[in-house]
Amino acid sequence: MTQVGEGHETAADADGPVMTFGAPTVGEILAERYQLEQHVNDDSAGRQVWRGIDVVLRRPVAVVLRYPGGDSATEMLQAAVDASRVIHPNLVGVYDAIDEGARAYVVREWVDGESMRELISEEGPLDPARATSIAHSIADALAAVHATGMVHGNVHPGTTLIADDGRVVLADARADSADSTEGDMRAVGGLLYYALTAHWPQTEVGHSALPDATRDASGNPAAPRQIRAGVPAYLDDLTMDLLDRRVAAPEADALAAELARLDAADDDYDDVGPLRFTQGNATSEPPRNNSKIVIGVAALVVIAIVGLVFGIRAITSSGTPDTKQTTQADAGETPSGTDTQAPTKNPEKIKLTADMVRIVDPPPGDRTDADEAKNVVDGDPNTAWETHRFNTAKFGNLKPGMGVLINLGTPRALADVRVETSSSGVGMEIRTGTSDPGDNSSGDDKIAKTYKKLGEPDADTKADGTNRVFPLFDPNSKYQYVLVWITELPSADDGDRFQVSVNEISVYGY
Template identity: 70%
Template sequence: MTQVGEGHETAADEAGPVLTFGAPTAGEVLAERYQLEEHVNNDSAGRQVWRGIDVILRRPVAMVLRHPGGDSATEMLQAAVAASRVIHPNLAGVYDAIDEQQRAYVVREWVEGESLRDLVAAEGPLDPARAITIAHSVADALTAVHATGMIHGNVHPGSTLIADDGRVVLADARAHEADSTESDVRAVGGILYFALTGHWPHNEVGRSALPDANRDSSGNPAAPRQIRAGVPAYLDDLTMDLLDRRVAAPVSDALTSELGRLDAAAEDEEFEDVGPLRFVQGGSSSSGEQMRSAPKILVGVGALIVIAIIGLIFGIRAINKTSDTNAANSGTPTAASTGDSGGETAPPRDPDKLKLSGDMVRLVDPPPGDRKDADEAELTVDGDPNTGWSTQTFYNRPNFGNTKDGMGILINLGEPRSLSEVRVVTSAPGVTMDVRTGTEDPGNSSNGDKKLLQQFKSLSDEKPEKSGGTKWTYPGFEPNQKYQYVLVFLTELPPNEDGDGFKVSVNEIELYGY
């Protein structure tokens, strides 16, 4: 049965309780129109998902119910209203969004089938041709969403539904302020990776957690071709480039066009000879259907031209990857971005672990924080994994009781340095954190911390994800930029060990650079 509503966990809803007070029952009619038929499941945010019937139009519907309604359900309802304006065969249609204060619910299309999550769990990794078809449909849906100025924000194997008739449907838009069109596009890389390997390349925890990707010592996922045989090299490159923030992401219509070309080649049984990637950035109007109708001779000529232009670039890039496997973590630009050097260049050296001392770090605790833990900040860089800074226990919500934006550790290197990555060791998994940088420290005080959060910017445009383990690595520094102030900032905490409230300890923070 379709897992409608499944997807990644979100900060806005994940702490919301499963609906208990005034719990719905089979046969109940909501809004004098929608009759509840069967409780399907609870989605990853704790909301109930039901199969129902629109008693007026006599059609099946999916209903997602949240308790309570009111202000806490605003984001869910706003996302549903926005999604209802986009009509596309690969998007689940949204029919209604209702707030009754005690509870709120969204009514949308019922898709008879199963999610990509369940399909892979039952059948194992998919063949490359089928993976491309699914990713093409998702990218096409995103192109329609982005054309209206919207962001989907929840491209995930649980929200990618495979109907019994073969249609691929993207459901449950949940755009957060940290989401972007780029993060949507990069999530298609995650869909490809999951379909090809059965593993999810992004950190995820909780009841709905997917199997984590096989990772190297730095936390980077292994390429699909390293996990299973039969994945074409260009599909492997496409998947990994979409996941790599150092490689410029295409716009959604360019990705749709490229996946449409691959999809058409698979249908014509020319899948293995499709040739190299060829994104056309911005304003591309070609679609999968147009690619299918194009004469094959034009496709062949185009492929030869592309090979002549970028073959050398991809060759150099492949050599660089094999010559130094650590380049992926150091932030060193690829050959495609640096161009021809006119001669041999020395391979980039490994980053060094920077020496940090207690006087280089301090606690960041914005209002209304009491800064009682300030003296523990130095324990995060003392080299002892058994000591660290422990947050207080927050009882209401994992986002610091919904009283402040979060807390963190600020590192002052004394002078600008070229950096490669941050490594953080915590006492428990499930911490949501990111890395932010700025040009100055406004002051070691409550007001100074407030100004700091206004001035410091996250290094990533993507929404921070929960750590999948106790060791967290962030390699997103720009290779041609230097940094003096680095903030490791926590925005959500995991459940306390005794199950009472939310709390975590940051035991070690390490910086690597040159």
């Protein structure tokens, strides 16, 4: 079975795939305590996963080995230390984290069973009740994680384990500075979608990527009810609301309570009522089901009654001037310059010039291709910024990635970023920050470490070969610094190592 680590294909360590050498052998004892018994698999970050035995406590364990150890294993070990502090029945227990220099390893609970990924691959989509039960368990686990101020960062069918005794546990916390509690919540929506359809709504790359969701002409995933008969409308709404970034994501404990309510209803979804965590988080999007329509109609009735009352008062008091009277509209007026809702007009392409873009190439990058940045905004797809060639797709242990920084000059409300590349299969993210710390190696290194990722890795909802669209921006926020960040390279055209050209980048805003 997939014990740990089999999360997003793009969720590898920040230093890229590791090099494995000097592989351990069956029977070897680590730290004079953990005896290796069977090599299970290599996870998506290139680490070796073994089944072992704690010879002191005589219990089975999972051992995750990374080569080399030292500084390159810091993130893995720190994530394990953080995870060990949270004890919950739906979280895999973390027992030990050891760095030997040449290698590092994490010792965790061994779960007899299989991953959700394996379960659905073998049996197909799950019935709604079971899908709800699994999502409920994961939301409970995340509520415990978030209560400590931490983020899991790797909620995925490959890290959701189903034990033989029916217990559902979440493994392999991976959170880095770019992950967020909202990302965890959106991923629970992804688990529900995958359970109901056997397709994953968050785009992945690589040989082990999950089957992509069925998408409409705009690149949006089709609702589960459009793919499979028998999905209750309420569960369909809940799943799509969790995936829709226009709908505020609930807190983990609120989602867990909502799923518990639905889980308790079993197959009887007719009387479960409205989505309770959405109360007070109304959006401009039309309601999807009858229960939401009832709420909307009731609200309109209340508004009409209030309007009538104020209208009558205005008429009856019109003969009595009162210069100090404040109208209801004035009382709730928004201060000048404050945005309270998303723009309603169509987005327009923002004109980008050469002085608004630069290449970000953190150490040990040589920055010799800096003058090619202008080629991505010159309107000519025949000119491009071409990366150097690398021996591995994910830059090896050299650096976490490289990309193009866009300085819009002033904060803007944005709709999406569109990128045209020379090849498909490019691992890509959109990140944002608050400043440019400097057009130098030190500044590039700081950008790579501090800029925050929007959405999931490769979270473009519209992809057409070499053309990608990333509609990830919060409509109520403004952005000045946008980073198009490459995390994985495709094979070069001649098959000699890995390389890509970025031909054009466009930014659309309001």
